[in-house]
Amino acid sequence: MRHYKRIVSTLLAAGMGLSLLTGCQGSQPTGGSTAAAEKTETSGKSEAASGEGAQEKKSDLVVGMIANAFGTQSYNDDVLAGMELAEKELGVKGIPLEVPEISDSANSLRTLISQGANFIMVPSSEYKDGMLEVAAENPEVKFLYLAEAIDGGGNIMSVAYRENEAAFLGGALSGMMTKTNNVGAVMAVGETLQYRYQFGFTAGVKAVNPECEVQSAFTNSYTDVGQGSEVAKIMYNKGADIIGTYSGACNLGVFNAAKDAGEGTYCLGAANGQFDKMPDKILASVVKPADQAILSILKEYQETGIFDTSEPMSLGLKEGGVKLLFTNNDELLKQIPDDVMSTIADLTAKVESGEIKVPSNEEEFNSFTYQYAK
CATH class of the missing domain: 3.40.50.2300 (Response regulator)
Structure with missing residues (x-):
């Protein structure tokens, strides 16, 4: 050859x-660190919910999302479809927010949190810096980063699609x-x-x-x-x-x-x-x-309280x-x-x-x- x-x-x-x-x-993706894995192990054990706790999470889970635009048949719409599916099947509340200006990303994420969002999906690396800033400020809020694999610490789960x-x-x-x-x-x-x-x-x-x-x-x-x-x-x-x-x-x-x-x-x-x-x-x-993958992640978190940030999730053809x-x-x-x-x-x-x-x-x-x- x-x-x-x-x-x-x-x-x-x-x-x-x-x-x-x-x-x-x-910049290329990096895997989760050992420190992140140790942090997750402790977090996973402390957050593991009983059946009763999982039921309480159902009404408490509020899923926010930022994107530069909706309705363009882009990946943003696929992620939004996952949120809407979770609203229908899991009973969660969804808050989608259009953020066309990258410079507004941090304040937009803060706005979602002020509106009650405790789980936020970020589909594009354009908003990565804002997400990292706000995630550090709000360790109790979970972030699902869907653009690349990163070591996000205890409250950022990243997904790298192949x-x-x-x-x-x-x-x-x-x-x-x-x-x-x-x-x-x-x-x-x-x-x-x-x-x-x-x-x-x-x-x-x-x-x-x-x-x-x-x-x-x-x-x-x-x-x-x-x-x-x-x-x-x-x-x-x-x-x-x-x-x-x-x-x-x-x-x-x-x-x-x-x-x-x-x-x-x-x-x-x-x-x-x-x-x-x-x-x-x-x-x-x-x-x-993306819709089924997002539904699965939200369902697991809702039912178990586990939010595994030990290593990025990788999804390809297989x-x-x-x-x-x-x-x-x-x-x-x-x-x-x-x-x-x-x-x-x-x-x-x-x-x-x-x-x-x-x-x-x-x-x-x-x-x-x-x-x-x-």
Whole structure:
């Protein structure tokens, strides 16, 4: 198996403020410390609830959540769906709060606490600093951090989704389906989960089609639909015929650009699938079924009082935390050949078994040499 060269973005967008991915490296996840584990062990024992105590927790559990926007079919909406599911099935009270300005995150979290929230979900690393500040001030409040793995101490449980594994499958699909030998990847801001998508997607493309060109760029926004459209338009104009996107509401702009690019151009979605947004263009989507995971975490805490911060939770293909979801448009689905579907199934099994370790950062990507062979 030959080592392929480092990918260099070919996207030039002067004046648009785009971040080129080549050489980009964000802070990478760190595991929980021994101190955190010891603290958790003591905390878990002291908080373990009896049946009666768990019943009391049901009426007392108030779940807050901050996000930059709702209603965009982004990951925020998946987390919100988990909160709403917990309201329905567990009887908890939910308080969602839109916080478009990062500088307002700490005070917004304090507002949620003043409104009675004693369990707060933070889905994006944009609010990490504010969360750490407020969590230190309020050790009795539990925080569920859903953006990356961190050592958050006794009252922050972190979840790291292995988006790179589902993105790898999306990249492999794109690498096998491209007619121009040129595909693209659109990300939002330079944070860890976005890098996981970037390197996973590109590794998937190269694993099945080493000669395929991969254009990559950040929009520097989760909400600017127009920016998503402009970035994708440049990629399509430079020869891409399939673009994967993982950029929040900017995804909608990518879908619009795929439509404007005309026949023979496609894209991948994210969030809950988003197929209804452009049913004849979205071949598949990299999704994180967050609602069930959140329901499970809240249910365990409600029933037992245990809030395990000893080590970050990691959810990938094997755990059902991420997956590649294919289009529900039968006509579009027919365009994906049986051998491509078979390869995706084979790659899925290899990732789940550990035979393939999908890169999640630049260092791992640069040493990734896997080449798929039937």
